Amino acid sequence: MQEWLEGLHPAILALIKVLLFVVPLLMLVPGLIWWERRLLSWMQDRIGPNRTGTITLKSGKKIKLFGLLQPIADGIKLFFKEDVTPNSIDRLIYFLAPAIALFPAFALGGTVPLGPSYGIYGLLTPIANVDIGVLYFLAISSLGVYGVVLGGYASNNKYSLMGGLRGSAQLISYELAMGVSLACIVMASGSLRLTDILKTQEQALWGAVPWLQNWFIFTPFGLLSAVIFGICMVAETNRVPFDLPEAENEIIAGYHTEYSSMKFAVYFMGEYAAMFVFSGIFATVFVGGYNLLPINWEYLMDSQWVGQFATLMHNLQYWLAPLVFLFKCAVGITFYIWFRATLPRLRYDQLMSLGWKNLLPTAVLNFIVVAIWILVTKIHSTLMGIVAGALAYVLLYFLFKSFLGATRDKPILQKRTLDYMPEPPKPQSNPVTGA
Amino acid sequence: MGAPAQPVLQSVPLGWYLALGLFTFITGAVGVVVRRNPVVVFMCIELMLNSVNLTFLAFARYSPTVVPGMANDPQTWMTGQMMVIFVMAVAAAEVAVGLGIIMAIFRLRNEVDVDDMSALRG
Amino acid sequence: MNLPVTGEQLTFMALAGIAALMAVGVVVLNNPVRSAMCLVVNFFFLAFIYFTLNAQLLGISQILVYTGAIMVLFLFVVMLLNLGGKQIFKERRDFKPILGMVVGVSLFGMISSQLILPMLKVDQIRADNAYGAPQSIGKTLFTNYVWPFEIASVLLLVGIVGSILLAKRRV
Numbered sequence: 001m002q003e004w005l006e007g008l009h010p011a012i013l014a015l016i017k018v019l020l021f022v023v024p025l026l027m028l029v030p031g032l033i034w035w036e037r038r039l040l041s042w043m044q045d046r047i048g049p050n051r052t053g054t055i056t057l058k059s060g061k062k063i064k065l066f067g068l069l070q071p072i073a074d075g076i077k078l079f080f081k082e083d084v085t086p087n088s089i090d091r092l093i094y095f096l097a098p099a100i101a102l103f104p105a106f107a108l109g110g111t112v113p114l115g116p117s118y119g120i121y122g123l124l125t126p127i128a129n130v131d132i133g134v135l136y137f138l139a140i141s142s143l144g145v146y147g148v149v150l151g152g153y154a155s156n157n158k159y160s161l162m163g164g165l166r167g168s169a170q171l172i173s174y175e176l177a178m179g180v181s182l183a184c185i186v187m188a189s190g191s192l193r194l195t196d197i198l199k200t201q202e203q204a205l206w207g208a209v210p211w212l213q214n215w216f217i218f219t220p221f222g223l224l225s226a227v228i229f230g231i232c233m234v235a236e237t238n239r240v241p242f243d244l245p246e247a248e249n250e251i252i253a254g255y256h257t258e259y260s261s262m263k264f265a266v267y268f269m270g271e272y273a274a275m276f277v278f279s280g281i282f283a284t285v286f287v288g289g290y291n292l293l294p295i296n297w298e299y300l301m302d303s304q305w306v307g308q309f310a311t312l313m314h315n316l317q318y319w320l321a322p323l324v325f326l327f328k329c330a331v332g333i334t335f336y337i338w339f340r341a342t343l344p345r346l347r348y349d350q351l352m353s354l355g356w357k358n359l360l361p362t363a364v365l366n367f368i369v370v371a372i373w374i375l376v377t378k379i380h381s382t383l384m385g386i387v388a389g390a391l392a393y394v395l396l397y398f399l400f401k402s403f404l405g406a407t408r409d410k411p412i413l414q415k416r417t418l419d420y421m422p423e424p425p426k427p428q429s430n431p432v433t434g435a
Numbered sequence: 436m437g438a439p440a441q442p443v444l445q446s447v448p449l450g451w452y453l454a455l456g457l458f459t460f461i462t463g464a465v466g467v468v469v470r471r472n473p474v475v476v477f478m479c480i481e482l483m484l485n486s487v488n489l490t491f492l493a494f495a496r497y498s499p500t501v502v503p504g505m506a507n508d509p510q511t512w513m514t515g516q517m518m519v520i521f522v523m524a525v526a527a528a529e530v531a532v533g534l535g536i537i538m539a540i541f542r543l544r545n546e547v548d549v550d551d552m553s554a555l556r557g
Numbered sequence: 558m559n560l561p562v563t564g565e566q567l568t569f570m571a572l573a574g575i576a577a578l579m580a581v582g583v584v585v586l587n588n589p590v591r592s593a594m595c596l597v598v599n600f601f602f603l604a605f606i607y608f609t610l611n612a613q614l615l616g617i618s619q620i621l622v623y624t625g626a627i628m629v630l631f632l633f634v635v636m637l638l639n640l641g642g643k644q645i646f647k648e649r650r651d652f653k654p655i656l657g658m659v660v661g662v663s664l665f666g667m668i669s670s671q672l673i674l675p676m677l678k679v680d681q682i683r684a685d686n687a688y689g690a691p692q693s694i695g696k697t698l699f700t701n702y703v704w705p706f707e708i709a710s711v712l713l714l715v716g717i718v719g720s721i722l723l724a725k726r727r728v
Contacts, residue, residue, distance in 0.1 A: 093590065131690055135617045142625025146597070149632050153590055153639075161636060168633050172626065192691055447569045447609075450677030455573045455606070457668055459580045459599075461661045466584035469657040474589050474635055478596050481627065482580055485603055488619075496610050496688070499679040512684040513697040517705070519615050520698065523622050524709040528716030530627050534634045535723030541638055 005123050017127045021109055028326075029272045030071035035330075036337050038067065043341040075265065083261040086155065094154035098259065098266035101147020104140050105274040111136050112280050115290050115321035117195045125322075126195060133194040134186055137281055138179055141236055144274065145171045147267070148238070148245055148255050155258035163254025166348070167245035170235060173355040174242075178232035180363035181225040184370045185216055185285055198289045202296065207382060213294040217286045221373070221389070224366045226286040228359050230335075233278045235355070237271060239336055241343040244351060279332025280325065287328065290321035357404070365396045452493035459486035473537050473549050477530070484526050491515040491522075569609065576602040589635045593628060600624045612689035 005013065034049070041048025053069030056062050085094070111133035115121030130136065145168050152164020186192055189200035205212035206219070216222030235242040246254030256267050283289055297317060300310035317324070346354065369392045377385030459482055466479030495515025498505070505511050540552065562570070579602070582595035600623040607616030687693060698706055 090588070090590070093594070130613060131692075132613050132617045135614070135621060139617050139620040139625055142621060142629075145625075145629050146632075149629070149636070150590075150594070153632075153636055161639070165633065165636055168629050172629055172633075175625070445682060446563045446565045446680070448677050448680040450673045450675075450679070451566075451569060451573070452606070452610070453673045453676050454669060455577060457665060457673060458577050461665050461668075462577075462580040462584055464664075465657040465661040468660075469653050470584065472589055474631060474638070475583070475592050478583055478592055478631060481596065481623070482583060482599070485600065485619075485623070488615075489603060489606065492607060492610050492612050492615065496612070496682055496684045497679055498683045499676065499681075507683055509685065509688070509693075510697075510701070512688045513693065513701075516612060516615055516689065516694055517697060517702045519612075520618075520694075521705060521709050523618060524713060527622060527627060528713050530630055531716045531720040532723070534630055535720040538634060538637065539723050 002120050002123065005120070013123070014127070017124055020124060021114075021127055022106055024326075025106065025109070025273055025276060026269075028276065029269050030075065031068075032272050032276065032333055033071040033074075033268075034068055035333065036340075037070070039334065039337050040341055043338070078261055078265040081261040083263070086157070086258050089156045089258070090154040093150050094258075095263075097147055097151035097154055098263045098270070100150060101144070102266055102270040102273075104143040104147075105270040105277065107140050107143075108137060108274065108277040109280060110140070111194050112277070112284055113195050113198060113289060114325050116318060117199070119318070121321060129193065129195055131191070131193050134182055134192045134197070134285075137194075138175070138182065141178075141274075141278075142171070142175055144236065147270065151259065151267070152245075152255035155255070157258050159251040159253075160255050160257045162251045163245045163247075163257070166251075167238065167255060170238075170242065170244060170351060170355075173352060174232040174235040174359070177228055177355060177359035177363045178236065180360065180367055181228040181232070182285065184221055184225045184363070184366050187367070187370050187374065188216070188219075188221070194284055197285060201288050202291070204296070205294070211296050211299050213288055213291060213296055215286065215288040215291075215294050218294070220393070221366050221370050222286060224362065226282070228363050228366070229282060229286070231354075231359060233282060234336065234339060235351075237274050237278055237336075239271075239275065240340040241345050242351060243345060244348060247345060275333055275336055276329050279329040279336075282332055283325065283328035289328075290317075290325045292317055292320070292324045292327075361400055361403075365393075365400060368396060369393050449493055449497040449499060453490060456486040456490040456493070459483075459489070471549050473540075473552075474534075476549060477533055477537075481526060481530070484522055488519045488522055491518045569606070572602050572605050572609070576606065590632065593631050593635060596631075597624050597628045600628065610689070611684070611686055614689055614691045614694050616689075 005016075008016075038048045038050075049067040049070040051070075052067050052073050053065035054062055055065075110127045111130060112126060113121070113129070114125040117129075126133070128136075148167035148171070149164040152160040152162070152167065155161075185197065189197045191197060191200075201213055201215050203214050204210040205214045207214070217226045238245050244250075244254075246256065248254075251257075256264055259267060288294060295313075297310045297314035300306050301314060303310070369389050372392045373385050373389035376388040380388075463479040463482035463486065466482065467476050470476050470479065492515055495512050498511045500511065576599050579595040579599035583592045583599065586592050586595060600619060604616045604619040604624075607613075607619055685693075
């Protein structure tokens, strides 16, 4: 198999790689929609779609599929629905916008490794193992704005345009914090290549526990980065609680108000595919990618006690790597759904102040701390590096807090709303004291 | 670390890149003169900046200098790329301020037309 | 088989042709949103051409900075202006386009005959294949170009402050 793959023309091999990534992604989208609807209904204490796909045999016995065919039925319905196109639209852009929205969702995963970098996976999994992997991901995810903005513009509908404007402002704002939070990880692993970032995570935990893996989420700065990246990830995919571009009680359905039938389905599909790939990126950068458990089986293989078991697990992990990766993506999607079931939508000013006043300064603070930690570790020792990092955290936290306090003394927004409010009537005299 | 960079498009002469850069630059320049919408004028300026970037990069890769010793000096290859980075930074700052100015003018006069903005003519 | 052009040259021609076409589209199209879209496609293909020049980092920053941030700002502003009424972007019809075309063509003829024709002979690539890798760029940027880099960062800071001041209704 491996020789056969190596002998192929590079273009054909590239095509195989792309198909191996895109086809499963396309096939998983209906499953994701089913999972979202079922899990959401379970969280909200209702039944949800559980009928479609139930087969009744002649003997009266029923084979239940728990509604798994519902998304496929929905897809068929969307195919055959009337495609309503409004009259005074920008026709070209209106038709192009859903395709533009779908493109980044599928192109995002171009540098994500689904398996180890040796053996057959090394040939097949990162579609492009380039030394700018993280930047590629950031660049493509920033293209996601265009589908939203152009769809909103082309529909020639006030609410669509509002949705598009909100979407673009939101995506630009959260991209910054996302980039800085990823920059911490890039600095700590010393490479922009995603396979190198994974390799860094397979080293000894904190440089001290050799049989555990150093997943970035186990390190303090990595945890902070992961939280920031996770929030930005939800905002970038326009999901609850950041779904202001399609807030249904304010602006109907936002940028896709005027889209019906298959074009709407394409928007929908793009959103789910983007969620999935974003979860995959999170898994790769912070929680060890295709490794199921944070244990270095290779290290344990030499030991007397668990050597055989470790060898077994190592081989198992090698062969199950893509499935483990998919499992981690599914866990990410589950978190998305959990957020949707739990959190109410943010107000617009809350969204902006969260992005600019909290996430971005925190990410920059984290960035500075990582820089200090690396510098002191290099010129002094590991212990001093950790101490310096902790000190920097404390110092910068108080600095940040004092800055926040300084801005909080002058609430600009409240003052402005007070201008429009009628003054409450003043009592002429106090009836009790008579003053 | 990883596979070495593959050489690509080796049989394209430098002049082709320069021709594309020149064409884009002149298109942008004509656009700046001809168009009246300030946002489009701005876009044309971006076009010109990008064509300059392309020229810088092409010269950086081919480095066709006659000075002995300069052509194979890594410093010569890097200079062009550094210039591109700084052009990008300046372009980003310029767009932030320029679009802010356009919005301010729009709020003030409720119209945007470069030919009608003549309040400073004196 | 001996074609006058190689496959690589055809690739370049395709990329450059689309980029040039889109550049013309920016100037010619009347609708500013379509102009912006043309510019986005142009920047995208310019990024591909950067990749063909082995400058991966700059190619990806081209997509990240220009198409991902700057053009989104452009679209944002065009749409904000659009909210105020459709007819504010009416181009007047006068002699300027013809004049511009004449000037452009003559300028292209002059410069290309003097500058590009001699450069057509240069086809020896001197730069190392890894000259566009993040490592080499980072090393150069933070050693020889550290002062320009700092000045650029100050410039960006000034840009941020300036645009915030401009955007505020009442200062």
